[in-house]
Amino acid sequence: xxxxxxxxxxxxxxxxxxxxxxxxxxxxxxxxxxxxxxxxxxxxxxxxxxxxxxxxxxxxxxxxxxxxxxxxxxxxxxxxxxxxxxxxxxxxxxxxxxxxxxxxxxxxxxxxxxxxxxxxxxxxxxxxxxxxxxxxxxxxxxxxxxxxxxxxxxxxxxxxxxxxxxxxxxxxxxxxxxxxxxxxxxxxxxxxxxxxxxxxxxxxxxxxxxxxxxxxxxxxxxxxxxxxxxxxxxxxxxxxxxxxxxxxxxxxxxxxxxxxxxxxxxxxxxxxxxxxxxxxxxxxxxxxxxxxxxxxxxxxxxxxxxxxxxxxxxxxxxxxxxxxxxxxxxxxxxxxxxxxxxxxxxxxxxxxxxxxxxxxxxxxxxxxxxxxxxxxxxxxxxxxxxxxxxxx
Amino acid sequence: xxxxxxxxxxxxxxxxxxxxxxxxxxxxxxxxxxxxxxxxxxxxxxxxxxxxxxxxxxxxxxxxxxxxxxxxxxxxxxxxxxxxxxxxxxxxxxxxxxxxxxxxxxxxxxxxxxxxxxxxxxxxxxxxxxxxxxxxxxxxxxxxxxxxxxxxxxxxxxxxxxxxxxxxxxxxxxxxxxxxxxxxxxxxxxxxxxxxxxxxxxxxxxxxxxxxxxxxxxxxxxxxxxxxxxxxxxxxxxxxxxxxxxxxxxxxxxxxxxxxxxxxxxxxxxxxxxxxxxxxxxxxxxxxxxxxxxxxxxxxxxxxxxxxxxxxxxxxxxxxxxxxxxxxxxxxxxxxxxxxxxxxxxxxxxxx
Numbered sequence: 098x099x100x101x102x103x104x105x106x107x108x109x110x111x112x113x114x115x116x117x118x119x120x121x122x123x124x125x126x127x128x129x130x131x132x133x134x135x136x137x138x139x140x141x142x143x144x145x146x147x148x149x150x151x152x153x154x155x156x157x158x159x160x161x162x163x164x165x166x167x168x169x170x171x172x173x174x175x176x177x178x179x180x181x182x183x184x185x186x187x188x189x190x191x192x193x194x195x196x197x198x199x200x201x202x203x204x205x206x207x208x209x210x211x212x213x214x215x216x217x218x219x220x221x222x223x224x225x226x227x228x229x230x231x232x233x234x235x236x237x238x239x240x241x242x243x244x245x246x247x248x249x250x251x252x253x254x255x256x257x258x259x260x261x262x263x264x265x266x267x268x269x270x271x272x273x274x275x276x277x278x279x280x281x282x283x284x285x286x287x288x289x290x291x292x293x294x295x296x297x298x299x300x301x302x303x304x305x306x307x308x309x310x311x312x313x314x315x316x317x318x319x320x321x322x323x324x325x326x327x328x329x330x331x332x333x334x335x336x337x338x339x340x341x342x343x344x345x346x347x348x349x350x351x352x353x354x355x356x357x358x359x360x361x362x363x364x365x366x367x368x369x370x371x372x373x374x375x376x377x378x379x380x381x382x383x384x385x386x387x388x389x390x391x392x393x394x395x396x397x398x399x400x401x402x403x404x405x406x407x408x409x410x411x412x413x414x415x416x417x418x419x420x421x422x423x424x425x426x427x428x429x430x431x432x433x434x435x436x437x438x439x440x441x442x443x444x445x446x447x448x449x450x451x452x453x454x455x456x457x458x459x460x461x462x463x464x465x466x467x468x469x470x471x472x473x474x475x476x477x478x479x480x481x482x483x484x485x486x487x488x489x
Numbered sequence: 490x491x492x493x494x495x496x497x498x499x500x501x502x503x504x505x506x507x508x509x510x511x512x513x514x515x516x517x518x519x520x521x522x523x524x525x526x527x528x529x530x531x532x533x534x535x536x537x538x539x540x541x542x543x544x545x546x547x548x549x550x551x552x553x554x555x556x557x558x559x560x561x562x563x564x565x566x567x568x569x570x571x572x573x574x575x576x577x578x579x580x581x582x583x584x585x586x587x588x589x590x591x592x593x594x595x596x597x598x599x600x601x602x603x604x605x606x607x608x609x610x611x612x613x614x615x616x617x618x619x620x621x622x623x624x625x626x627x628x629x630x631x632x633x634x635x636x637x638x639x640x641x642x643x644x645x646x647x648x649x650x651x652x653x654x655x656x657x658x659x660x661x662x663x664x665x666x667x668x669x670x671x672x673x674x675x676x677x678x679x680x681x682x683x684x685x686x687x688x689x690x691x692x693x694x695x696x697x698x699x700x701x702x703x704x705x706x707x708x709x710x711x712x713x714x715x716x717x718x719x720x721x722x723x724x725x726x727x728x729x730x731x732x733x734x735x736x737x738x739x740x741x742x743x744x745x746x747x748x749x750x751x752x753x754x755x756x757x758x759x760x761x762x763x764x765x766x767x768x769x770x771x772x773x774x775x776x777x778x779x780x781x782x783x784x785x786x787x788x789x790x791x792x793x794x795x796x797x798x799x800x801x802x803x804x805x806x807x808x809x810x811x812x813x814x815x816x817x818x819x820x821x822x823x824x825x826x827x828x829x830x831x832x833x834x835x836x837x838x839x840x841x
Binding site for chain 1 (some may be wrong): 532533550552553556774775776777786803807830831832
């Protein structure tokens with residue numbers, strides 16, 4: 098089945114990856130799609146999502162998983178110590194409200210040479226099918242078109258459908274985005290002797306800022322990152338912690354964010370969003386937050402103690418001044434990404450903090466939503482291969 | 490502030506000309522009362538001071554009543570009124586007190602009388618009798634709406650075996666209600682009135698008996714379901730009144746659980762009129778400025794709500810104030826209800 102061998106080198110170690118296509122050609126095909134993407138944005142996608150997807154398809158981005166897993170690509174030859182080959186079939190479950198993670202996962206998995214089965218939600222915009230349809234409509238003949246046509250199945254069905262059982266049985270790798278219960282149900286139905294399962298379940302993220310590291314650029318990134326999914330995104334900041342800051346500094350930060358908001362996001366506010374933010378402003382005030390709204394009710398930002406529970410409103414951004422110790426103590430148990438703006442992020446103490454907490458990603462604020470082959474602490478992309486020890 | 494008795498405007502006919510200064514004084518007095526007695530309200534509007542105009546009165550977003558339980562101390566609270574919520578959403582909860590409940594009952598009755606007349610007749614309710622007996626201390630908005638017509642009733646007849654199933658209609662109960670009466674009053678939620686009556690297979694014998702009866706149908710609950718069924722208001726009214734005695738008519742009213750006691754029936758000229766003890770403002774959803782002559786977010790006010798600060802509520806409904814006198818003859822402010830604000834699903838990362 099695998100006809101092309103691709104060689105990689107890292108620190109004297111040579112790895113060979115056997116794929117059913119020529120990898121540079123496949124990557125070139127993805128790159129070629131970007132021209133068409135520049136001309137049209139399908140209705141299902143927000144402008145920011147489409148722009149991010151386009152940048153994700155750059156050749157450098159697509160080679161990154163290979164570089165991380167196997168090293169730099171080299172010409173064939175030498176003493177390989179490891180051979181990697183696709184496991185077979187990767188099944189992905191995407192729930193109703195899933196974001197861009199669906200198309201991004203599709204892109205990453207096409208690089209692995211595996212057959213792909215996607216189950217998408219039935220009650221909302223299905224970005225994976227929309228992107229697949231767009232790509233097939235635009236791509237010329239080539240390895241990518243062949244893969245998308247013959248090795249990707251994207252289906253929508255309800256719970257209890259026999260296709261669910263079929264998908265579980267077929268999968269050598271199961272990737273489940275969804276609730277804890279959904280993941281437990283899918284993995285629980287699988288043959289325990291077959292395949293490997295990854296669960297990307299309920300997670301939340303935060304931003305940590307040091308007052309001296311705050312700039313308009315940092316706050317612009319924060320606004321952009323938060324506004325895409327608000328509180329609903331697992332990689333969106335559910336709380337901003339102003340490290341070693343005072344309440345008056347936090348209020349100043351709040352007002353600076355609110356002033357910057359319409360300059361960073363020059364979009365009109367939808368009426369239901371404005372109304373939800375009017376509600377959020379009053380709800381937050383009732384719960385003890387010192388909250389204020391951005392012009393045209395684009396968002397609500399509140400200041401309150403780190404122990405104060407945030408209200409559950411899509412575009413409410415809470416800011417809490419706290420010491421580092423308090424911030425660590427109040428980290429949610431399901432923390433995923435910690436977006437940072439720190440005076441010296443390479444200071445060893447941040448490494449120690451990450452080492453002793455449940456943080457899965459420690460990245461600059463602008464990279465909070467960046468999806469990669471290492472996700473939620475799991476090397477899920479690399480695990481789509483089986484690896485053979487090769488000692489000649 | 491001038492001294493006023495809260496709710497005293499309800500003594501007047503609902504659609505007379507209003508003393509605006511007195512309305513404002515009652516509203517400002519109510520606002521002060523809630524600020525003094527309701528800590529949650531005080532946190533939200535601590536900066537508020539009387540501004541001398543109705544536009545300056547503070548409001549609460551209607552969605553807050555789904556998330557927080559507001560209660561103003563110093564009154565005899567009796568029950569909690571719960572809205573009928575759609576699957577998965579929280580119901581609104583309104584704390585009722587004895588004094589306000591009395592005013593609200595008088596208010597609803599005065600408004601309804603203006604539309605269906607004062608004559609007493611059997612009241613047929615498209616619900617089941619069990620709905621009257623809710624868990625201790627709570628009452629459903631659906632039942633409050635039905636019972637607001639009870640002072641106009643000679644007897645109550647519940648027409649459904651199961652409140653959720655239009656197929657459980659008790660046509661024999663309709664026959665029983667008609668005995669000795671030429672006029673009937675029928676109340677139901679809009680979609681239930683359609684499914685259980687207008688679109689139902691009425692037994693031939695009952696149909697013949699109905700032909701000589703004059704019926705006032707009163708319904709509320711909105712058009713969402715009817716839109717999905719592709720039934721227009723005209724078709725709705727036509728199907729309900731066809732084959733009935735002359736003078737039969739349908740009254741569609743708009744009301745919120747957060748404005749209990751105040752209802753806005755559609756008049757003969759298709760407008761909704763504001764009673765003298767209430768007011769309606771339109772606000773720009775983005776700036777919250779008071780606007781005139783264009784569609785915006787409706788703010789509903791009344792002078793009756795003493796047990797909790799639901800006397801001024803910003804709704805998620807869109808509407809427009811219509812200037813000029815209404816040909817129907819009712820005085821005071823009138824408006825057109827345009828519909829609900831559009832909603833969009835929140836997109837996230839699978840975990841919400």
